[in-house]
Each structure stands twice: as structure tokens, then as C-alpha cells.
Amino acid sequence: EYIAVPLDENGLPPDALEAAMRSGPKFVYALPNFQNPCGITWSEERRKKLLEIADHYGVPVLEDDPYGQLRYEGDHIPPLVALDAKLQANNGAPYTGNVIYLSTFSKTLAPGLRLAWVIAPNDVIKKLVQAKQGTDLHASTLSQMLAYEVLQNDFLPAHVKRIRALYGERRDAMLKALEAFFPAGVSWTRPQGGLFLWLTFPEWLDAADLLKEAVKEKVAFVPGVSFHSDGGGKNTARLNFSFCNPEKIEEGIRRLGYVLERVIAERGAGAAV
Amino acid sequence: EYIAVPLDENGLPPDALEAAMRSGPKFVYALPNFQNPCGITWSEERRKKLLEIADHYGVPVLEDDPYGQLRYEGDHIPPLVALDAKLQANNGAPYTGNVIYLSTFSKTLAPGLRLAWVIAPNDVIKKLVQAKQGTDLHASTLSQMLAYEVLQNDFLPAHVKRIRALYGERRDAMLKALEAFFPAGVSWTRPQGGLFLWLTFPEWLDAADLLKEAVKEKVAFVPGVSFHSDGGGKNTARLNFSFCNPEKIEEGIRRLGYVLERVIAERGAGAAV
Incomplete structure (x- = not known):
């Protein structure tokens, strides 16, 4: 429990x-x-x-x-x-x-x-x-x-320095791409370190549904519900920024932003009917 | 339980x-x-x-x-x-x-x-x-x-063959030494494989006491009580035969036989008083 x-x-x-x-x-x-x-x-x-x-x-x-x-x-x-x-x-x-x-x-x-x-x-x-x-x-x-x-020897401190520079660059690339490609109504954390950042979508948006659409564009993320012991967090998701290079990150966020825009627009159209 | x-x-x-x-x-x-x-x-x-x-x-x-x-x-x-x-x-x-x-x-x-x-x-x-x-x-x-x-590749089967020959020799050396150096009243198993054999001492003999004497002669074994969930087996012990070469095994068993003989003789003398 x-x-x-x-x-x-x-x-x-x-x-x-x-x-x-x-x-x-x-x-x-x-x-x-x-x-x-x-x-x-x-x-x-x-x-x-x-x-x-x-x-x-x-x-x-x-x-x-x-x-x-x-x-x-x-x-x-x-x-x-x-x-x-x-x-x-x-x-x-x-x-x-x-x-x-x-x-x-x-x-x-x-x-x-x-x-x-x-x-x-x-x-x-x-x-x-x-x-x-x-x-x-x-x-x-x-x-x-x-x-x-x-x-x-000095391998580990030097290696940590190297991956710190590498991952820091990738975090920056992701934050920049999020600003550029994500629609209004989605917010995210700006981590000072680590491997992950956290997305919060509009209340009504189910990240599991979004994932199905995103995978068609060959982009994946982890729906936030897996990180909630009470089954909450349906409109949240975790993104990893350490694995891919900045070019791939930019392209991935661009595609995810496109899917998000479409899903949000469809919902808007649906509400208008 | x-x-x-x-x-x-x-x-x-x-x-x-x-x-x-x-x-x-x-x-x-x-x-x-x-x-x-x-x-x-x-x-x-x-x-x-x-x-x-x-x-x-x-x-x-x-x-x-x-x-x-x-x-x-x-x-x-x-x-x-x-x-x-x-x-x-x-x-x-x-x-x-x-x-x-x-x-x-x-x-x-x-x-x-x-x-x-x-x-x-x-x-x-x-x-x-x-x-x-x-x-x-x-x-x-x-x-x-x-x-x-x-x-x-074929390393593992060849390696197993090699250690099988090696350990078999060591088991034989231990069994031979036990026959040669152990006093009457002590019995042991004759394993067809593995790493261990099992000693049973006279009923009255506590293997933990024997271990104290044996360690003075730089020989050790595992008292059998550790292998009994009910605290029994005080007069038993486990010997490993795979670790030492035949010369060391012979010398170890010789010393342990000597300690056993002395402990049994002392008890005999005590009983006669």
C-alpha cells in the first residue's frame, strides 16, 4: 500500500x-x-x-x-x-x-x-x-x-563530465523544441539535471490515446498514469531527453507537437458541433 | 518454518x-x-x-x-x-x-x-x-x-571435463586419507560427485568443540549443526574436497585424525576415572 x-x-x-x-x-x-x-x-x-x-x-x-x-x-x-x-x-x-x-x-x-x-x-x-x-x-x-x-584512474569523473555536457545539450534541444512546436494548453517542467521532463496536457486529454496517435508518427513516450499509485495523471507523460541526439529530439518533438495540435483541434471541432 | x-x-x-x-x-x-x-x-x-x-x-x-x-x-x-x-x-x-x-x-x-x-x-x-x-x-x-x-565454443565442456578429473582425484585422496588416519567410531559418506562429504562422529562428540581443537592444528570444517533446521546434528560435520590439492588434503585429514584420536582417548580416560 x-x-x-x-x-x-x-x-x-x-x-x-x-x-x-x-x-x-x-x-x-x-x-x-x-x-x-x-x-x-x-x-x-x-x-x-x-x-x-x-x-x-x-x-x-x-x-x-x-x-x-x-x-x-x-x-x-x-x-x-x-x-x-x-x-x-x-x-x-x-x-x-x-x-x-x-x-x-x-x-x-x-x-x-x-x-x-x-x-x-x-x-x-x-x-x-x-x-x-x-x-x-x-x-x-x-x-x-x-x-x-x-x-x-580518472576515467569516471572525466566520463561524467562528458555525459553531463552531452545530456545538457539534449535537454536544451528538447526545451527549445517544446517552445517551438507545442500548442498552447500543454506545460512542462524545466529540469536542472537528470534524464526526464514531465508534460501536463489539457485535463480532458488521455495520454494513452495520444500515444496511439504518436506511435503512428514513430514517436513514443511513457504515459504518466504508470507513475501514479492512485491511477491518476491520465493527462500527463514522461519524456526522456538523454537518449537521442538534438536533431532527433527536434524532429520527435515536432511530430509530437503536430499530433497534439491535431488532437486538440479535433476536440475543439467536436465541441463546436 | x-x-x-x-x-x-x-x-x-x-x-x-x-x-x-x-x-x-x-x-x-x-x-x-x-x-x-x-x-x-x-x-x-x-x-x-x-x-x-x-x-x-x-x-x-x-x-x-x-x-x-x-x-x-x-x-x-x-x-x-x-x-x-x-x-x-x-x-x-x-x-x-x-x-x-x-x-x-x-x-x-x-x-x-x-x-x-x-x-x-x-x-x-x-x-x-x-x-x-x-x-x-x-x-x-x-x-x-x-x-x-x-x-x-567448446571451452565449457572441456573445462568441466578437466575439473571433473581434478576434483575426482581430490575426492579419492580424501577418502583414502580418511581410511588411513581416522579412528574407529567415525563414519563418512562416499559421494559419487560434487564437492562435499559428510562425517558422523560418536554421539557424544560436539563438532563445535572439535573445531576449536582442529583450528589449533590449522584444519577447519563446517560443523553439521548449521545444516539442521532443528538444531540437531551436533556430532556431524561437512568436509570439502574440491579446494585443496591431494597433498594438502592428506595432511589435513592426518591432522584432523590426530585431533579426533586425542579427543576420543581423553573422553575414554575420563569415562574410566
């Missing part, structure tokens, strides 16, 4: 979180940097507020940070786990707080390696080790050795 | 299995080839009997076969899944029976790859894919590509 809390452009609103806490969740799942699917980044104030509320209710926070290194503009905001370690003033000592921080090599080195890491209090790590051993003993040692070798 | 069924030298006795079935298990776990920890191999008759009983009670069978290719003597006995497919006469058609068969590259190619395979009815495979995707999406593609390449 999921308790969904709607985000605004700065992250999780404290009031909504407080209300959700009264349902007694087992943990809070948070993705503060360039959230999948909507590309929203939480402000530092909102991060601190979450820590305060979670601490007050004694609820652990699972901080998922797969995209943190993929920032294309603006300043880095410390992750929840770093803010919490500072709040708890356990400088240098092993972290004993409320946050379980996850990140991964999947978005920087290679997704196929299936390698990730966790920062958490020792007792939590011990339990996670047990769970991992019970599942598949350990991640492939070949993958681990490869990541270890890569981390010995 | 586990329902333990004691094995005899031919596998799972049907009467004991029937009795256990009355507790309504969710599945039967079976390791018919060179079972870890005891090295026992189930006869074909016992395999068929298990299938019959499991089918009668409608209980699925999880067949674990990590060591099946590591046979050093005797004839290959078909796995449960093959016998069941034959019984059900679904020749050529996808398997629809009661057995979920597992094997692995860990004991033949490399344990670090964390690669294994499953034979099961399509509906079961679908559920397993879901579970795997929920856990870690998929096994490392690097590991999978490596195994794929290795399977394109």
Missing part, C-alpha cells in the same frame, strides 16, 4: 508530508535530485524540513539518488544523508541517522553492470548484507572489479 | 516424505545429485517416488542441481524435471509439470559471475522474471555476455 504525496516545483510540501505521516508509513521514499519521472529538484529548505518531520515521527527515509551527478545548471544541493549527518553533528563518526542513501553506477558508468551503493547506519547495512546474501549472495565480482579498476 | 525430512543413502524415504506432506508444505526442496552437505545421490526410483507424491499432494518441487555435471563415478541419473516431463509425456511441448529446476554456472565456470538458469513452466518463469526485475532488474549483462561467448 502506497501513500502518495503530490510534489510541487520545490519538492515535497511539508504540510502534505505531515498529513501522510499520520497514516504511519514504514518509510518515506524520496528522490530529491531531478526526480524520475518529473525532473523536479528539492530545495535545501525542503530537504531539511523532510528530515525534521521524519525524525519527529521516527520514520526512516530512503533517499534514492541515481541522477545526482547529472546536473546541467544551478548549484549542487547536499543530499539528505549529508544534511542529516551535519544536523546530528556526528562528524567523522559512522553515520547513525535516519536516512538510507542509495546511488548507482547505472546512470554514469553502465546500467548492465548492476552495481549500486548504500550509505546507512551500520545496523542497517548489516541487515542489507543479509538480504543481499539471501537473494544472490553478492553482485557479480567481475562487475565489481571493473568498477574498482575504473575508479582507480 | 521448515519441515525437515531425514535422508538415507538413497535420498528421501517415501514414507517420511508422505508424513511431511501432511503438514501442507508450500514446496519441496530437493537436491538429488551429490547433495550439499552430505554428498548423497538419490536413486532414480526415489526420484520417481518424489514426483508421484508431490503430484498427488499438488505440491511443487524445487530441484536444485548445482553439482550435476560434477560426477566422478557411476551413471548419470536424469533430473526430476526430465523424469517428470517424460511421465507427463509432453514431448517437445513446453514443460507444464510440477518441478522448478535450478542450475548454475557457479560450480563450473565461475561463482563470481552470479549466473544461473531455471527450467519451469512458462507461468512460473513469468513470475520469476517479475521477481528478478523487482530485485535487481537483471543479472549483469557483462556476466551474461561472457557466458554466452564461452558457450559458443
Whole structure:
């Protein structure tokens, strides 16, 4: 069972979180940097507020940070786990707080390696080790050795720099194309990093229907309903901007804009009959 | 909760299995080839009997076969899944029976790859894919590509042949050393394959105490209590014969025999006081 809390452009609103806490969740799942699917980044104030509320209710926070290194503009905001370690003033000592921080090599080195890491209090790590051993003993040692070798030299930071420039360009291309080709009545987020942005269509428009039309033009997206635990979000969609080059992005958005215009015009004509 | 069924030298006795079935298990776990920890191999008759009983009670069978290719003597006995497919006469058609068969590259190619395979009815495979995707999406593609390449040529069969000869020699060395150096009152299994054999000490002897003495002589083993769900088997132990060369095995068994003799003599002397 999921308790969904709607985000605004700065992250999780404290009031909504407080209300959700009264349902007694087992943990809070948070993705503060360039959230999948909507590309929203939480402000530092909102991060601190979450820590305060979670601490007050004694609820652990699972901080998922797969995209943190993929920032294309603006300043880095410390992750929840770093803010919490500072709040708890356990400088240098092993972290004993409320946050379980996850990140991964999947978005920087290679997704196929299936390698990730966790920062958490020792007792939590011990339990996670047990769970991992019970599942598949350990991640492939070949993958681990490869990541270890890569981390010995400067390959990874240089590679991250390279994909940051590449993906940043592609994000810009998509934002520019959206401005150029999308009709009025459709809005979108402007992510500072990550891989995704979020579209909101007119209330009456079902993204699943739109997808059928778009696929005929060889353009696809993920309807937003898959990201809603309550079946809502029918008039929303996720776009990925990291995969294609700027030329393809421009052409794809042009075609999607054309489909959208047609669908909206047809609806307008229908309403006029 | 586990329902333990004691094995005899031919596998799972049907009467004991029937009795256990009355507790309504969710599945039967079976390791018919060179079972870890005891090295026992189930006869074909016992395999068929298990299938019959499991089918009668409608209980699925999880067949674990990590060591099946590591046979050093005797004839290959078909796995449960093959016998069941034959019984059900679904020749050529996808398997629809009661057995979920597992094997692995860990004991033949490399344990670090964390690669294994499953034979099961399509509906079961679908559920397993879901579970795997929920856990870690998929096994490392690097590991999978490596195994794929290795399977394109003749490396793996040749390699299995090689380790079969090597491990067979080591098993023989251990059996010979046990005959030569172990005192009366200790018995052991004579596995036809796999990696392990099983020691049974006199009833009064606690393998955990013996281990403390053995470690002083730089010899270790796994006390059998870890393999008993009911805390029994205190006077048993598992020996691995695949890891060390014959010279080390001989020396190790010599030292362990020496420790055993001393412990048994001390107990004899204590009893005489």
C-alpha cells in the first residue's frame, strides 16, 4: 500500500508530508535530485524540513539518488544523508541517522553492470548484507572489479563530465523544441539535471490515446498514469531527453507537437458541433 | 518454518516424505545429485517416488542441481524435471509439470559471475522474471555476455571435463586419507560427485568443540549443526574436497585424525576415572 504525496516545483510540501505521516508509513521514499519521472529538484529548505518531520515521527527515509551527478545548471544541493549527518553533528563518526542513501553506477558508468551503493547506519547495512546474501549472495565480482579498476584512474569523473555536457545539450534541444512546436494548453517542467521532463496536457486529454496517435508518427513516450499509485495523471507523460541526439529530439518533438495540435483541434471541432 | 525430512543413502524415504506432506508444505526442496552437505545421490526410483507424491499432494518441487555435471563415478541419473516431463509425456511441448529446476554456472565456470538458469513452466518463469526485475532488474549483462561467448565454443565442456578429473582425484585422496588416519567410531559418506562429504562422529562428540581443537592444528570444517533446521546434528560435520590439492588434503585429514584420536582417548580416560 502506497501513500502518495503530490510534489510541487520545490519538492515535497511539508504540510502534505505531515498529513501522510499520520497514516504511519514504514518509510518515506524520496528522490530529491531531478526526480524520475518529473525532473523536479528539492530545495535545501525542503530537504531539511523532510528530515525534521521524519525524525519527529521516527520514520526512516530512503533517499534514492541515481541522477545526482547529472546536473546541467544551478548549484549542487547536499543530499539528505549529508544534511542529516551535519544536523546530528556526528562528524567523522559512522553515520547513525535516519536516512538510507542509495546511488548507482547505472546512470554514469553502465546500467548492465548492476552495481549500486548504500550509505546507512551500520545496523542497517548489516541487515542489507543479509538480504543481499539471501537473494544472490553478492553482485557479480567481475562487475565489481571493473568498477574498482575504473575508479582507480580518472576515467569516471572525466566520463561524467562528458555525459553531463552531452545530456545538457539534449535537454536544451528538447526545451527549445517544446517552445517551438507545442500548442498552447500543454506545460512542462524545466529540469536542472537528470534524464526526464514531465508534460501536463489539457485535463480532458488521455495520454494513452495520444500515444496511439504518436506511435503512428514513430514517436513514443511513457504515459504518466504508470507513475501514479492512485491511477491518476491520465493527462500527463514522461519524456526522456538523454537518449537521442538534438536533431532527433527536434524532429520527435515536432511530430509530437503536430499530433497534439491535431488532437486538440479535433476536440475543439467536436465541441463546436 | 521448515519441515525437515531425514535422508538415507538413497535420498528421501517415501514414507517420511508422505508424513511431511501432511503438514501442507508450500514446496519441496530437493537436491538429488551429490547433495550439499552430505554428498548423497538419490536413486532414480526415489526420484520417481518424489514426483508421484508431490503430484498427488499438488505440491511443487524445487530441484536444485548445482553439482550435476560434477560426477566422478557411476551413471548419470536424469533430473526430476526430465523424469517428470517424460511421465507427463509432453514431448517437445513446453514443460507444464510440477518441478522448478535450478542450475548454475557457479560450480563450473565461475561463482563470481552470479549466473544461473531455471527450467519451469512458462507461468512460473513469468513470475520469476517479475521477481528478478523487482530485485535487481537483471543479472549483469557483462556476466551474461561472457557466458554466452564461452558457450559458443567448446571451452565449457572441456573445462568441466578437466575439473571433473581434478576434483575426482581430490575426492579419492580424501577418502583414502580418511581410511588411513581416522579412528574407529567415525563414519563418512562416499559421494559419487560434487564437492562435499559428510562425517558422523560418536554421539557424544560436539563438532563445535572439535573445531576449536582442529583450528589449533590449522584444519577447519563446517560443523553439521548449521545444516539442521532443528538444531540437531551436533556430532556431524561437512568436509570439502574440491579446494585443496591431494597433498594438502592428506595432511589435513592426518591432522584432523590426530585431533579426533586425542579427543576420543581423553573422553575414554575420563569415562574410566
